[in-house]
Amino acid sequence: MEFSSKLLEEAVNEMSQLPGIGRRTALRLVLHLLKQPESQTVALSKALLDFKTDVKFCKNCHNISDTDLCEICANKSRQSEVVCVVEDIRDVMAIENTSQYRGLYHVLGGKINPMEGVGPSQLNIKSLIEKVKLGKIEEIIFALSSTLEGDTTNFYIYKQLEGLEVKTSTIARGIAVGDELEYADEVTLGRSITNRIPFEKSLKSQ
Amino acid sequence: MEFSSKLLEEAVNEMSQLPGIGRRTALRLVLHLLKQPESQTVALSKALLDFKTDVKFCKNCHNISDTDLCEICANKSRQSEVVCVVEDIRDVMAIENTSQYRGLYHVLGGKINPMEGVGPSQLNIKSLIEKVKLGKIEEIIFALSSTLEGDTTNFYIYKQLEGLEVKTSTIARGIAVGDELEYADEVTLGRSITNRIPFEKSLKSQ
Numbered sequence: 001m002e003f004s005s006k007l008l009e010e011a012v013n014e015m016s017q018l019p020g021i022g023r024r025t026a027l028r029l030v031l032h033l034l035k036q037p038e039s040q041t042v043a044l045s046k047a048l049l050d051f052k053t054d055v056k057f058c059k060n061c062h063n064i065s066d067t068d069l070c071e072i073c074a075n076k077s078r079q080s081e082v083v084c085v086v087e088d089i090r091d092v093m094a095i096e097n098t099s100q101y102r103g104l105y106h107v108l109g110g111k112i113n114p115m116e117g118v119g120p121s122q123l124n125i126k127s128l129i130e131k132v133k134l135g136k137i138e139e140i141i142f143a144l145s146s147t148l149e150g151d152t153t154n155f156y157i158y159k160q161l162e163g164l165e166v167k168t169s170t171i172a173r174g175i176a177v178g179d180e181l182e183y184a185d186e187v188t189l190g191r192s193i194t195n196r197i198p199f200e201k202s203l204k205s206q
Numbered sequence: 207m208e209f210s211s212k213l214l215e216e217a218v219n220e221m222s223q224l225p226g227i228g229r230r231t232a233l234r235l236v237l238h239l240l241k242q243p244e245s246q247t248v249a250l251s252k253a254l255l256d257f258k259t260d261v262k263f264c265k266n267c268h269n270i271s272d273t274d275l276c277e278i279c280a281n282k283s284r285q286s287e288v289v290c291v292v293e294d295i296r297d298v299m300a301i302e303n304t305s306q307y308r309g310l311y312h313v314l315g316g317k318i319n320p321m322e323g324v325g326p327s328q329l330n331i332k333s334l335i336e337k338v339k340l341g342k343i344e345e346i347i348f349a350l351s352s353t354l355e356g357d358t359t360n361f362y363i364y365k366q367l368e369g370l371e372v373k374t375s376t377i378a379r380g381i382a383v384g385d386e387l388e389y390a391d392e393v394t395l396g397r398s399i400t401n402r403i404p405f406e407k408s409l410k411s412q
Contacts, residue, residue, distance in 0.1 A: 001299065004277060005270045008295075011257035014250040018235050029224050031294060033258060034270075041258040044220040045251035051217040052239060052247040064211045064240075071210060088237065089214075093207065110241075 001027070060131075062107040062124045064089050072096075072104060079103045081138040085128065085157065087111055087150075091143060103141070106131070111149040112156055120156055129160050142170040172197075207233070266337075268313040268330045270295050278302075278310060285309045287344040291334065291363065293317055293356075297349060309347070312337070317355035318362055326362055335366050348376040378403075 001023055003009035008030065015026035033041045057063065058070035065071070072078060072092075082103030086092055092105050108123045131137060140161065144150035158168060174192030175184050184192075207229055209215035214236065221232035239247045263269065264276035271277070278284060278298075288309030292298055298311050314329045337343060346367065350356035364374060380398030381390050390398075 002302065004264075004295065004298070005261070005272045007253075007257045007260055007272060008270050011253040014246075014253040017246060017250070019238050020231070021235075025226070027296065029227075030254070030257065031296070032225050033254060034261060038258055040220075040223060041254050044223070045255045047213075047217045047220040048236070048239060048247050049251045051213045051236060052244055054213055055211070055240060058210075064214050066211045066213060089210065090233065090237070092210070096208065 057107075061105045062109060062127070063092055063105060077102075081136060082141065083128075083131070083137055083139070084141040084143050085154075086143050087145065095143065103139075108144075108153065111144060111147075112153045113149045123153070125157060125160065128157065129164075132161060132164050132166050135165070137166055139167040139169060142168065146173060263313075267311045268315060268333070269298055269311060283308075287342060288347065289334075289337070289343055289345070290347040290349050291360075292349050293351065301349065309345075314350075314359065317350060317353075318359045319355045329359070331363060331366065334363065335370075338367060338370050338372050341371070343372055345373040345375060348374065352379060 001012075003012070008027075011030045012023060012026045015021060015029055016023045018026075021029070033044075056065055056068070058065040058073055059068055060073040061070060063070045063072070067074070073080075079102050083106050084095065084101065084103055085106050085108060086095070087108055087110060089107065092107065095101050095105075106124065106128050108125065108128075110118050110123055112118060112120055112123065128140075132140070140157075142154045142157070144153055154170065161168065172195065173188060174195065175181060175188060181189065207218075209218070217236045218229060218232045221227060221235055222229045224232075227235070239250070262271055262274070264271040264279055265274055266279040267276060269276045269278070273280070279286075285308050289312050290301065290307065290309055291312050291314060292301070293314055293316060295313065298313065301307050301311075312330065312334050314331065314334075316324050316329055318324060318326055318329065334346075338346070346363075348360045348363070350359055360376065367374065378401060379394060380401065381387060381394065387395065
């Protein structure tokens, strides 16, 4: 792509640094901003900069938060003895949307991924172990995605917890509610049979 | 979507104003920036702002340009008596990429679209007619997309040119080079038969 303007080229270059945004899409987005009032571009630039420079993290669970302690951790009515380990804020939002969970979270900020140079020390793992050592946590729920990296991270944390008095569990994998068995992948279907639950229990969770 | 941070929410809100970017994608992009060095967010914000505030347009063809006269208009070796009418800079870039065109362009900045409140006065049509009136243009090539809006705009300009001595043409519509006839839509195939060209001519353009 050859541009007739350095300013345009620069804007497209920066925009196409974002994941999933190719150069054509970047050009379309930049030309869209050109047609809109200047206030929109100013607001976008300011919001991104403000977020990046002023973002804070909850000192307890490491979730993104505008206050020292996030709303969930500060909520006295939640069960502080149950902690759900997740990768990032999107997982917190997804679980909160279910309204089925009353415990707290611990946001790792990623998964162990040697290929991308992410080791345990880059993640918020140490602070999780410290919290457990204080003895006030009864259960750790692993809710990382079931990929090689997710499983590795789960196992690493599990090993670190050895000798500490805490229950560990992992979220159930199985056929999605409403899904047809025939379209499920074998691994998921296999797991959902191995980890079957008593029928009476399934009635309760409806 | 409920956010644990106003700063995050604001960034996602602004990002999702862009066309084709939903709130989930916006969140993914903003969280990506959070993981990158601050310099990337600074560069992105600055590039967008600089482009929006300092953008200039060629005073002859209205294309985006950092100089008063764009590189194409300033190029003495191009045929200034042939002018190709296009919607925006993307069309200029697409035609330039073919290396088949040696004339100049005239960028309208849009198409007549009453539904979206775009009338002829919002487009760079008047300056095109003025240019033709100076008598130095021999041919106008219409290269707008063949939609209702494109056809309306072509026809409007065509009417404005009545009585002026200038040849008008429109780019050929037909089956794409390498495409199978059976997969072409009927309108395109019909046009490519109606507007067939002498075989000898097709040899020359290969």
